[in-house]
Amino acid sequence: MPRAVAFAVLVALAALPAAGQPPPAAVPNPPRLLTPGDDARHPRAARSAAPTPAGPQRFDRNGDPLPAGALVRFGSVRLRHGSALTGLGFFPDAKHLLSTSATEDGFRVWDAATGKEVARLAAPFAAAAVAPDRSVLFTFDGRVRVWEPFAGGRVRDLAPGTLPGEGASAIAVHPEGKLFAAAVPNGIVLIDLASGDRAGELRVPGDQPPLRVGFSPDGRWLAAAGPRTGVWLWNLATRRRVRTYPASQNDVVDFAFSPDGTRLAIAGTPPVLYPTDSEEPVEGFHAPEVAAQVVRFAADGKSILTVQEDGSLSRLDAATGQEKDAWAAPAGVTAQAPLTVAPGGVWVAAMDDTGGIRVWNPRDGSGPGVERLPPMSDPGFSADGKLASALAADGRVMTFDPATGKAGESFATEFVDEGGVFWDARSGLAAGLGKVGDVTELHVRDVMKRKLVATVPLPAGESPFVAFPPTDATRFGVFGGTVTGVYSTQTGAQLRSLAVGPAEGRSVGAVSADGRLVAVSANPVAVYEVATGRKRFEIPGPADPQELTFSPDGRWLAVVDAVEVTLFDLRTGTPGRRLSLGVGEATFGCAAFTPDGARVATGSSGGVITLWDVTTGDALVSFDRHEGMVTGLRFSADGTRLLSSSVDGTALVWDATARPAPAAAVAGAVEAYELLATPDAAAAHRGIAYLLRTPDAAVKLLGERIPVPTAVPAERVARLVADLGHAEFPTRQAAARELGEIGAEAGPALRAVAAAPPSAEVRRLAGDLLTRLAAPPTRPDDLRAIRAAEVLETIGTPAARAVLTRWAAGPAHHRLTTEAAAALARLSPRR
Numbered sequence: 001m002p003r004a005v006a007f008a009v010l011v012a013l014a015a016l017p018a019a020g021q022p023p024p025a026a027v028p029n030p031p032r033l034l035t036p037g038d039d040a041r042h043p044r045a046a047r048s049a050a051p052t053p054a055g056p057q058r059f060d061r062n063g064d065p066l067p068a069g070a071l072v073r074f075g076s077v078r079l080r081h082g083s084a085l086t087g088l089g090f091f092p093d094a095k096h097l098l099s100t101s102a103t104e105d106g107f108r109v110w111d112a113a114t115g116k117e118v119a120r121l122a123a124p125f126a127a128a129a130v131a132p133d134r135s136v137l138f139t140f141d142g143r144v145r146v147w148e149p150f151a152g153g154r155v156r157d158l159a160p161g162t163l164p165g166e167g168a169s170a171i172a173v174h175p176e177g178k179l180f181a182a183a184v185p186n187g188i189v190l191i192d193l194a195s196g197d198r199a200g201e202l203r204v205p206g207d208q209p210p211l212r213v214g215f216s217p218d219g220r221w222l223a224a225a226g227p228r229t230g231v232w233l234w235n236l237a238t239r240r241r242v243r244t245y246p247a248s249q250n251d252v253v254d255f256a257f258s259p260d261g262t263r264l265a266i267a268g269t270p271p272v273l274y275p276t277d278s279e280e281p282v283e284g285f286h287a288p289e290v291a292a293q294v295v296r297f298a299a300d301g302k303s304i305l306t307v308q309e310d311g312s313l314s315r316l317d318a319a320t321g322q323e324k325d326a327w328a329a330p331a332g333v334t335a336q337a338p339l340t341v342a343p344g345g346v347w348v349a350a351m352d353d354t355g356g357i358r359v360w361n362p363r364d365g366s367g368p369g370v371e372r373l374p375p376m377s378d379p380g381f382s383a384d385g386k387l388a389s390a391l392a393a394d395g396r397v398m399t400f401d402p403a404t405g406k407a408g409e410s411f412a413t414e415f416v417d418e419g420g421v422f423w424d425a426r427s428g429l430a431a432g433l434g435k436v437g438d439v440t441e442l443h444v445r446d447v448m449k450r451k452l453v454a455t456v457p458l459p460a461g462e463s464p465f466v467a468f469p470p471t472d473a474t475r476f477g478v479f480g481g482t483v484t485g486v487y488s489t490q491t492g493a494q495l496r497s498l499a500v501g502p503a504e505g506r507s508v509g510a511v512s513a514d515g516r517l518v519a520v521s522a523n524p525v526a527v528y529e530v531a532t533g534r535k536r537f538e539i540p541g542p543a544d545p546q547e548l549t550f551s552p553d554g555r556w557l558a559v560v561d562a563v564e565v566t567l568f569d570l571r572t573g574t575p576g577r578r579l580s581l582g583v584g585e586a587t588f589g590c591a592a593f594t595p596d597g598a599r600v601a602t603g604s605s606g607g608v609i610t611l612w613d614v615t616t617g618d619a620l621v622s623f624d625r626h627e628g629m630v631t632g633l634r635f636s637a638d639g640t641r642l643l644s645s646s647v648d649g650t651a652l653v654w655d656a657t658a659r660p661a662p663a664a665a666v667a668g669a670v671e672a673y674e675l676l677a678t679p680d681a682a683a684a685h686r687g688i689a690y691l692l693r694t695p696d697a698a699v700k701l702l703g704e705r706i707p708v709p710t711a712v713p714a715e716r717v718a719r720l721v722a723d724l725g726h727a728e729f730p731t732r733q734a735a736a737r738e739l740g741e742i743g744a745e746a747g748p749a750l751r752a753v754a755a756a757p758p759s760a761e762v763r764r765l766a767g768d769l770l771t772r773l774a775a776p777p778t779r780p781d782d783l784r785a786i787r788a789a790e791v792l793e794t795i796g797t798p799a800a801r802a803v804l805t806r807w808a809a810g811p812a813h814h815r816l817t818t819e820a821a822a823a824l825a826r827l828s829p830r831r
Contacts, residue, residue, distance in 0.1 A: 050610060050619035053655065061405050062371070064116070067652070069623045070082045071641070072405040074388070075373040075400070078115035079357035081108050082627045082648060088357065089347045090342035091134050097349055098136065099338075099357060100128060103606070105627075107136060109149045112347050112359050115368030119149035121770040129180065131173040139168045144182075144196065157343035158196035163189070169209040175219050176183050183210040188224060188234075194267035202234050202241065202432050210271040212253065221276055223264060224402060225253040231266055233276065237304035243279050245272075260317070265295040265304050273304070273321070290314065292438045294471055296341045305345040306364075313341075313348060327362040332372075337582040345721035354393075354649050355628070371407075373398065377631035380425025384637055387651065390645045391423040395446050397430065402641065402653050411447045416440065417463065424468035424476075425634065429453070431466040438690060442466070442478065444489055444730035454492030465508055467603065470552065472515040479509035479520055486511065486518060486530050489680070494528045510557075517570070518555055521583040527557065527570065536602040537573035547590050551597035556614065558615070562587035565602050567614060577617040578794070579610075591643075594656070601642055601656075603630025610643055611656065616689045620715065623654050666690040669701050676781035684783070688791055702788050703803040711811035712745050722747045725762045740772060743782065744813045749771055775817065793823035801827060 040190045054071035060073035087100040096118060097110045106125050109118040121136075125146070128138040136147045143156040168182035168189075179199050182189045184206060190200040200224070205209060210224035210232075218239040221552055231253060233243040247253040248268035255266045263282065264274045264383040269286040274280070287705070292306035292314075303324060304316045311329025316322065332353045345362060352358040352544035354374045360367035376390040376398065388402035392410075395418030399408035413421050415432030422431045434443035434455070441455040442464065456478060458464070464480030473716040475486050475495060484507065500507070500522040508521040518528045525539040525548065549558040556576070557568045564586055579602060581588065586606030593600050599620065601611050607626035610619050620811055627647035633657060643658040666672050666686050675687030691698035720742075723735035739746045750766045750773075755762035777783055789807070792800040802825075807820035 025280045037114045050622040052622050052624050067623060067625055069621065070655050071649055071653045071655055072402060072653040074390075074400040074405045074407065074652075075376075076371040077627050077646075077648065077650060077751075078117070078523065079110055079359065080355075080367065080627050080648055080650075081105065081303045081357065085351060085355070087128070088340045088351075089130060090339040090347065090349070091130055091341060092132055092343060093134065094342040094344055094346050096134075097340075097342075097347075097357070097359060098128075098130060098628050099451050100125065102568055106138070110357070110359075111368075112342070112349075114464045115359065115370045119153055121147050121149070121153065121155065123147075123155075127171045128170045128184070129173050131180075132175055132177045132194075134683075137171060137173055139163060139171060144166050144191070146193075151782065158191075160195075162191060162196040168213055170213045170224075172213040172215055172222075173216055174215050181213050181215070181222055183213050183224060188213060188222070198741075200239050202239060204232065205229075205244075207485065212255070214255065214257070216257040216276070218261035219257050220261050221264075223255055223257070225255060231255050231264070243274075243276075245274050245279060254292075256295045256297055256304075258297050259299065260301060263318070264300075265297065265710060267295045267306070269305070270321075271306055271316075271736050273318070276702055284319065285321040287316055288314070288323055293451070294339060294341055296343075296345060299344040302506060305341055307339060307341060307348065311350065321397050325363075327365070327648075330358060330365050330367070333358050334531045346509075355647065356649060373649040374630065375628070375649055376645040376651055378423040378425070379552070379632045379643045379645040379651050380634040381636050381641075383641060385638075388651065389423070389425045389642055390632070390643075390651045391421060391430075394418055395421050395432075396814065397423060398651075398687065400651070402636075402643070405653075411450070413447055414450075415443065415445075420463055420468040421469070423447075424473075426470065427468065427473040427489075429468060429473070429476075431468075433463060443700060444476065444492070454487065454489055456483075456487055456494075467510050469511040469515050470550075471513045472511070473514050475511065477509050477511040477518055479507040480751070481507075482655075484509070484520060487517070496533050498528050498533060500526065500528075505643050508545055508548055510550055512550040512554050513552045514554060517550065517554065519550065521545050521548060525557075525559055527573070536570075539568050539573055546588065549593065551593040551600075553596050553597040555597060556593070556600075558591045558593070558819065560588050560591050560602070562589075563712050564588065565591050565600070567600070573597055577612075577614065578790075579612055579617060580612075580617075586645060589630055590633050592635055594639040595637060596639060599639075599656075601633050601635070601685065603633050605629045607646060607648070609642070609654065611642075616685075616692075618689065623652075626652065627651065639796075669694065669697055672698075673701060673705055676791075677784040679778060679780075679783065684787055688787055688810070691791050692794060695797065698791055698801070699795060699797065699799045702792060703799075703806075706784070706816065707808070708806055708810045709814055710815060711814075712742050717742065717746050717749050718748070721753050721766075722752070725758050732761070732765065737768060740771055743779065744815055744818070747813055782815045785819050789816070789819035789823045792820075795828060796827055 007223045036804045058066040081099040081101050082105055084102045086102045089098050097112050099108050104122050106123040108120040111118055115137050125138040125140045131542040134150050138145055140766045142163050144162045146156050146503035147155045153751050163186050167186055170183040171180055175451050179190055179192050187204050192199050207252040208226045211225045212225045214223050221232055225231045230247045231245040232241055235242050247266050262276055266272050270289050271292040273282040273285040291309045302318050303712045304318050306314050313327045314323050315325040333350050341348050347359055348362050349359045354372050356372055359731055374393040376392050378391040380658040381388055383685045387399055389397055389399045392398050395413050397411040413430045415421050416435055420432055430447045431444045434441055436607040442458055444452050444454040459482055462480045464478045467477040477486050486495045510519045516530050518762055520526055527537055529535045545561055547560040557570055559566045565579040566575050569576045586604040588602055590603045598705050599611055603609050609623040611621040612619050626646035626648050628646045630646050640657050642654040645651045649746055672690040675684050678684050720735045722738050723731050728733050750770050754766040792804050804820045804824050807816050808824055810817040
């Protein structure tokens with residue numbers, strides 16, 4: 001959801017008056033609530049889904065629960081809603097704060113005084129509002145849902161069709177809690193909250209839906225604002241638009257009613273006050289010439305609170321506009337959306353420069369004492385394993401006790417560019433740009449000893465990527481647009497220059513554990529021998545890998561792409577395993593091998609860490625999860641602990657010895673074939689593993705059991721698509737069911753009719769079918785096609801290619817055809 005829209009939605013939350021409810025009862029660390037259907041819309045699991053570790057609930061130093069499998073947390077998750085925070089709003093009691101995220105982690109409720117999480121709901125949304133009874137109303141995909149975070153986390157749905165197919169851009173709940181207003185194209189719809197029936201419609205000038213709606217506390221008025229439209233006012237008794245107030249040219253204009261509903265304050269430069277019975281500003285009200293982003297009336301209506309662009313807050317006399325008080329924002333707060341003020345001005349909440357949420361009392365700056373750390377990367381253990389560390393986004397090295405999470409000393413790295421620092425926890429060395437006079441060089445520093453140990457001259461404008469071997473502290477790799485080579489950490493002397501050719505910007509690179517091999521992302525990825533400078537081989541793969549990582553035993557190179565992690569056999573330069581998260585929003589970002597090279601851990605943009613078996617490619621354990629993208633992984637020397645860092649400002653130590661229950665054995669090839677169609681991904685991969693152990697028999701079995709499908713006649717698809725608009729409901733439903741069974745072959749016809757639908761019903765049905773086609777496959781035939789193509793692609797023999805070629809010649813858009821064609825395309829460069 002665009003940040004501007006989210007801001008408008010949640011400013012509306014804070015504007016609602018308190019309804020006299022008693023303070024809510026504490027909800028002690030409730031589990032994350034995942035509503036039915038939401039997991040399918042936002043999948044996190046890998047294609048080979050792994051179980052999460054079992055065991056007793058653990059807590060960090062702050063008393064907050066740790067994810068299953070985590071032992072220690074450095075930093076805090078309090079008032080931290082991942083890396084995609086989109087909105088903030090206080091509940092009417094001013095004691096609790098609601099935050100929203102554009103990810104699947106839709107809603108969280110926080111105690112404003114302590115920062116502790118009270119409740120959460122994992123659900124996507126388009127617009128949201130807090131009701132007077134402290135429930136949360138939200139919309140998504142035309143649905144309207146009500147979440148009750150203080151009543152056991154119940155979620156109920158209003159009747160389907162409550163909203164038009166386009167959905168709502170903003171919503172607000174009437175102060176009596178009996179109806180709500182939803183902004184839709186060309187108007188505002190009033191809807192009964194209990195039944196979902198329409199209670200009225202309000203017309204909006206132009207063709208832009210409002211981005212902000214709000215009721216007056218007395219329930220007499222409704223105000224709305226669109227992009228650069230001013231503020232409109234409706235009399236709810238007559239359902240007529242009675243006034244239009246001019247406003248600033250901001251995309252989303254904030255406004256607030258006085259407690260008695262007789263005045264309307266509108267943000268701007270300066271803020272302006274209007275009576276609700278006139279379009280002329282209140283006489284005698286002259287506010288300072290400041291750019292007010294947010295306006296709020298005090299509970300007694302005698303003053304107006306304004307939040308300026310720099311985060312400062314002013315209290316204005318509601319009669320004269322004269323500034324009575326002014327308070328600066330705490331250090332580290334940027335007053336950009338999302339930002340909100342609690343009823344009565346007792347709290348202000350905004351995003352801080354670490355990406356977390358800061359809550360403070362504007363009068364004295366006090367707030368929850370939350371340990372707030374910047375995003376971190378490059379985690380690792382010291383050589384003796386007694387100290388853990390990570391590199392903060394501000395260029396500092398943060399240290400902590402890996403047994404307790406207690407913070408240790410932090411060290412400045414003293415480089416010119418804080419964002420271009422590379423850290424090796426084992427050796428204590430960091431690399432970055434340094435200045436000697438007017439000349440910029442690459443400097444390597446012993447951070448703990450605050451000592452410069454090596455310098456490397458650089459061409460003007462060069463800012464290279466630097467990689468340290470995981471166990472060899474005598475050398476490091478430099479990968480730039482024009483400079484690529486291996487250098488000594490003692491002297492800075494070049495040990496080997498590598499002729500990789502020019503590159504746009506800096507490349508990504510890695511140095512093997514023994515310092516003998518270098519991998520560089522020079523499109524394609526290439527592996528070089530340091531001793532001779534000879535290119536050993538090129539590896540076809542992604543043009544822009546996120547990371548390259550050698551296994552400690554030197555057998556494997558992990559090429560981390562956003563979509564998959566490919567493990568290449570360094571003896572032959574051929575791919576041995578492809579690890580995939582499947583279809584979904586999460587992408588890979590980093591990987592790390594265990595010291596014995598038997599397992600590899602991957603971190604995703606969704607915060608999930610997966611531990612894989614290198615030999616079989618099976619996902620062994622899924623650690624769920626950080627509150628933001630995983631930025632780095634490193635195992636301890638004995639392989640029993642895994643350290644991860646994240647943009648969420650925390651580092652976690654995981655129990656890397658965790659194992660799922662032993663997988664059931666596969667009786668034979670026939671059972672393995674049947675497992676390819678099961679929705680149980682772990683069972684399916686037991687079947688895949690069995691077939692890969694007998695490749696010749698597997699090729700023969702799959703070739704015989706899976707024939708090339710027969711194309712669905714085009715005239716049948718056309719007839720079914722036409723029946724989506726049939727006058728009889730059973731005919732429409734039957735057509736939709738058959739088209740769903742046909743699957744992707746019906747996709748082109750459905751997209752064509754969705755682009756120019758003859759009716760709203762056809763648009764809805766075609767849209768629903770296309771959404772199902774875009775979702776992760778669930779039909780057994782589709783699952784078998786995906787996994788059979790994966791098996792033959794991994795085998796890669798001429799016989800396997802022949803079967804894939806036969807499948808790829810099948811009907812256009814059929815799942816088996818597309819999967820086989822994609823497998824052949826990936827195999828082609830490997831010839």
